[in-house]
Amino acid sequence: MTTAMIYAEFAAREAAGESPAYEALALTVSRDTRLLALLDTLPPAKRQPNLLFAVVQFLGGPVTDPDAFAEFTVANWIGVEQQIRARATQTNEPGRCALLLPVLAALPQPLALLEVGTSAGLNLFPDRYTYRYGERTIGSGGPVLDCVLSGVEMPSRVPDVVWRAGLDLNPLDLTDPADAAWLTALIWPEQDHRRARQLAAARIAVAEPPLLVRGDLVDDLPALAAQAPDGATLVVFHTSVLYQVPAGRREAFQALVRAMPAQWISVENPSVIAFGNLPPAPDETLHNVVSLNGTPLAWARAHGDALTWFGPPPAAAVTASAGSS
DSSP: OOHHHHHHHHIIIIITTTOHHHHHHHHHHHHOHHHHHHHTTSOGGGOOHHHHHHHHHHTTOOSSOHHHHHHHHHHTHHHHHHHHHHOOOOOOOGGGHHHHHHHHHHSOSSEEEEEESOTTSGGGOTTSSEEEETTEEEOOSSOEEEEEEESSOOOSSOOOEEEEEEEESSOOOTTSHHHHHHHHHTSOTTOHHHHHHHHHHHHHHHHSOOEEEEOOTTTSHHHHHTTSOTTSEEEEEEESOGGGSOHHHHHHHHHHHHHSSSEEEEEEOTTTSOOSSOOOOSSSSOEEEEEETTEEEEEEETTSSEEEEOSSOHHHHHHHHHHHO
């Protein structure tokens, strides 16, 4: 897929209906030969729209005026390129906990959570947030996470978490102004509700810092997992991470986590994990797949605002997974 096609698809499938500003920027980039030529000097993994747009936000550039964005990016390409090469899309969206909750609540309690690609660790606190699925609410305290849920009953409880740890090549420190600014830059311009809930989640993480370890998802996962306490169900999970990992390392990670004495929850694009036959997605916008131990269960919107269940109910999926292990 060409860089122009990547940006056109982002406009149509990810930004449309979510961010008019980013939809306009993506369409502008897809048609601007200057920007495309600059982006094509980068490694393929560094050409993604979210990374470019976040870097321009981080540098104080305009992201709501497509023409001004294009001129700023071309004029400041040396600085833009430097930040693109140095950074990654470490979107730490606590709203994704609403996608994890149905499975987490169905697992044997208590839980020891280990997140791969943890960023600043905001998704390690699913027990501390409030969830609103339509008219029904569960949990108390923390930010309110809204999610349209269909195809499955709402969870009856939040999980009991006794240990939380994260693994990342470059974990972010919420007390570091540059790291905090980068997290904010990753949020799309119009989405003030996401900024507000990230700030509320960050207050929880700063008050109760999880164990965040700098390391590789294959080489360093076993040692971190070994620190989980006895008597707790170890859950290894990740959300929108594996697309940034080379194919060979993705396969090595999947082989490793399948062999571990752990429950494995993934929320990833179906292009990076082969699930075989999947039912049609709810619509043409981008959806990820929620899976438990490699079994696909639901379609999920990237920021956690919708979950469409198509697999067995969570309790049955957990039982089936235990029986096949």
